[in-house]
Every structure is written in structure tokens, then in C-alpha cells.
Amino acid sequence: MTHRSEVMEQYVDSDYQIQSIENAFLHLEDEKVIDALRVQSTLRASLSSSLRSREFIEIPPVIISPLTDPLNHPVSDPRIKCYGQDLWLTKSMIFHKQIAVQSLKKIFIMSPNIRLETPEKSQSGRHLYEFTQADVEALEWDRERSMNLAEEIIIEAVSNVKKEDGNVLSSLGREIPDWEKGFRRVTFGDAEKEYGKDFEKGISEDSRDPVWIVDIPLHAREFYDREWDDKPGVLKDMDLLWPEGYHEALSGGEREHDLKRILTRISQKGQDPASFSWFIAAARKGLRGSSGFGIGVERFTRFLCGLDNVSKASAFPKIPGRVSL
Numbered sequence: 001m002t003h004r005s006e007v008m009e010q011y012v013d014s015d016y017q018i019q020s021i022e023n024a025f026l027h028l029e030d031e032k033v034i035d036a037l038r039v040q041s042t043l044r045a046s047l048s049s050s051l052r053s054r055e056f057i058e059i060p061p062v063i064i065s066p067l068t069d070p071l072n073h074p075v076s077d078p079r080i081k082c083y084g085q086d087l088w089l090t091k092s093m094i095f096h097k098q099i100a101v102q103s104l105k106k107i108f109i110m111s112p113n114i115r116l117e118t119p120e121k122s123q124s125g126r127h128l129y130e131f132t133q134a135d136v137e138a139l140e141w142d143r144e145r146s147m148n149l150a151e152e153i154i155i156e157a158v159s160n161v162k163k164e165d166g167n168v169l170s171s172l173g174r175e176i177p178d179w180e181k182g183f184r185r186v187t188f189g190d191a192e193k194e195y196g197k198d199f200e201k202g203i204s205e206d207s208r209d210p211v212w213i214v215d216i217p218l219h220a221r222e223f224y225d226r227e228w229d230d231k232p233g234v235l236k237d238m239d240l241l242w243p244e245g246y247h248e249a250l251s252g253g254e255r256e257h258d259l260k261r262i263l264t265r266i267s268q269k270g271q272d273p274a275s276f277s278w279f280i281a282a283a284r285k286g287l288r289g290s291s292g293f294g295i296g297v298e299r300f301t302r303f304l305c306g307l308d309n310v311s312k313a314s315a316f317p318k319i320p321g322r323v324s325l
């Protein structure tokens with residue numbers, strides 16, 4: 001992983017705010033926050049129960065490790081020097097999922113991620129620098145099975161929230177339609193042709209149901225995503241977009257597990273293989289293929305409650321550029 005201590009310094013020099021304990025109390029007294037946290041509690045229970053009923057095992061999150069997701073966009077990487085090693089705070093458990101699934105076969109993690117997003121992301125309404133993914137992986141599943149599972153657990157979650165928290169949704173003035181399985185699919189290429197670079201915004205705003213973006217090009221994703229054999233340069237990846245302008249719900253795909261291809265892809269990205277030595281060692285030992293996805297829990301809550309900002313979906317929101325409890 002690139003060491004980005006220079007970027008961290010920039011964050012320190014740039015405009016940042018320190019929130020007071022009064023801000024923390026005011027936030028926790030906000031009726032919308034209380035409603036959103038009630039809905040999120042139901043959402044978390046529903047996701048867990050949907051996955052457990054399909055024989056997925058919940059494993060505990062990893063918070064600190066010599067290996068984490070390189071990500072495809074710049075965030076500052078906090079490093080802890082520990083026992084003579086560099087350890088990183090988890091940006092995602094992608095590699096741990098791929099390794100754990102070899103023996104556990106079907107897993108999920110309610111995984112806290114730390115991504116020190118650049119301060120201007122505070123304007124997006126959907127970025128926190130600490131958030132949770134419902135992170136799912138299954139051994140020898142293809143993308144199709146993952147997409148099918150994602151649709152099922154999302155539809156079940158919406159239905160459970162409507163059942164258990166119908167009064168909360170009404171007080172928020174929120175109505176969510178009953179979706180059918182088989183969400184619309186658009187390829188990344190077609191989406192870009194029709195809406196331009198910012199297609200995520202355009203498609204999400206124009207839709208009343210969730211929409212899949214499939215077949216994401218290599219440059220837009222990380223080295224661990226699997227390429228189609230018959231479509232070089234195109235990945236067996238997918239994103240799901242929430243409707244009504246709420247942007248991305250989840251990202252996922254099939255994973256690359258072949259050592260030679262992993263090494264080629266790392267070098268194509270211009271990354272240092274030493275940063276991924278633990279994953280390379282796992283691939284050298286032998287990995288079987290897997291597929292999965294990660295759903296942003298706070299963004300799901302934001303969508304369910306129709307919130308203007310994802311910060312209302314967190315008890316102690318970490319808004320980029322702000323230091324808070």
C-alpha cells in the first residue's frame with residue numbers, strides 16, 4: 001500500500017472543525033437521528049437473520065492488520081507501528097473474507113471500516129470516515145448468485161423495516177414501494193454513454209427502483225476483482241444504486257484468486273507487491289474463487305429513512321474534516 005503520510009499532513013493543515021460534547025448531545029437528541037437508529041437496529045437484525053437463515057456464519061470484524069484494501073480512490077492511510085510492523089486500520093475486509101471463506105464457505109461480517117476521506121467529501125451527504133459494511137462472501141459462488149442473494153436480503157430488510165418500524169417511517173413521511181426481484185441492469189459502458197461520467201447520480205435520481213451497474217472496467221476498480229475470460233479489461237463486478245438520488249448501495253463481484261493473475265494485476269496498477277505479501281502468500285498456498293459484496297449500513301439507513309445526510313444514520317458520526325466524539 002502506498003504510504004500517504006503527506007496526504008494526512010494536508011488534512012491537518014486544511015480547514016477542519018472540532019465538535020464539542022454539546023454537539024454530540026444535540027445530535028443524539030435529534031428526533032430524526034433517534035428514528036434512524038431505531039430503523040438501523042431493525043435493518044441490522046434483518047440482514048443478520050436473512051444471512052444466518054441461508055447458513056452464512058457471522059465472523060467478528062478485523063480492526064487492525066498488516067493487510068487491508070488498497071481502494072481505488074485516495075484516502076489517507078493511518079498506520080500504527082506495532083511489534084516492528086506496519087499495521088493498518090481496516091478499510092475493508094476484502095482479503096480477510098477471501099481467506100476465511102476457504103474453510104468457512106459462507107460468511108458475513110458487520111465490519112467497521114475506517115477511510116479517512118478528503119474533507120470536501122463532507123459535502124456529499126453520503127461519506128463518513130467511520131462506517132459499517134454488511135460484508136458478505138461465499139466460496140465458489142459466481143456473480144449471479146451474489147446478485148440474487150443481495151436482492152433477496154435487501155427486499156427482506158425493506159419488508160421487515162416496514163413491518164416493525166412502519167410508524168417511524170410514517171412520522172418521517174417516508175414511503176418505500178414493494179420491489180420485485182430482478183432489478184434492472186445497466187452496463188458501466190452504457191451508463192456512461194447515456195449519462196456521462198456522473199452516471200451514478202443521473203441513474204439514481206431517475207429511478208424509482210434499485211439499479212445494477214455491471215461489467216465495470218479494470219481501471220475503475222482494484223486488482224483483486226476478477227476479469228471476464230472473454231471480455232479482457234472488463235470485471236465481473238457490480239454496484240447497486242439506490243433509487244431517488246441516494247447513490248451507491250453496495251459494491252461486489254467475483255474475486256481473482258490465481259497467483260499469476262494477481263501478480264500481473266498488481267503490477268498493472270503500479271502497486272508494490274510487498275504491501276500485499278500476506279495475500280500473495282495465501283494465493284501461493286492456493287485460493288479457490290469466491291464472490292460477494294458489501295452493503296453500506298448507514299447509507300441503507302439513509303435511504304430507508306429518506307435522510308438528507310448519512311451523518312443522521314450514525315450515533316457518533318465521523319464527518320470528513322470534523323473531529324467528533
Ligand code: AMP
Nearest residue numbers: 126127128131248249250251294296299
Ligand atoms: P466499497 O466496496 O468501497 O464500494 O464500499 C462498500 C459500501 O460501503 C459502498 O457501496 C457504500 O454503501 C458504503 N461506503 C463506502 N464508503 C463509504 C463512506 N465513506 N461512508 C459511508 N458509507 C460508505
Ligand code: MG
Nearest residue numbers: 239248250251
Ligand atoms: Mg463501491
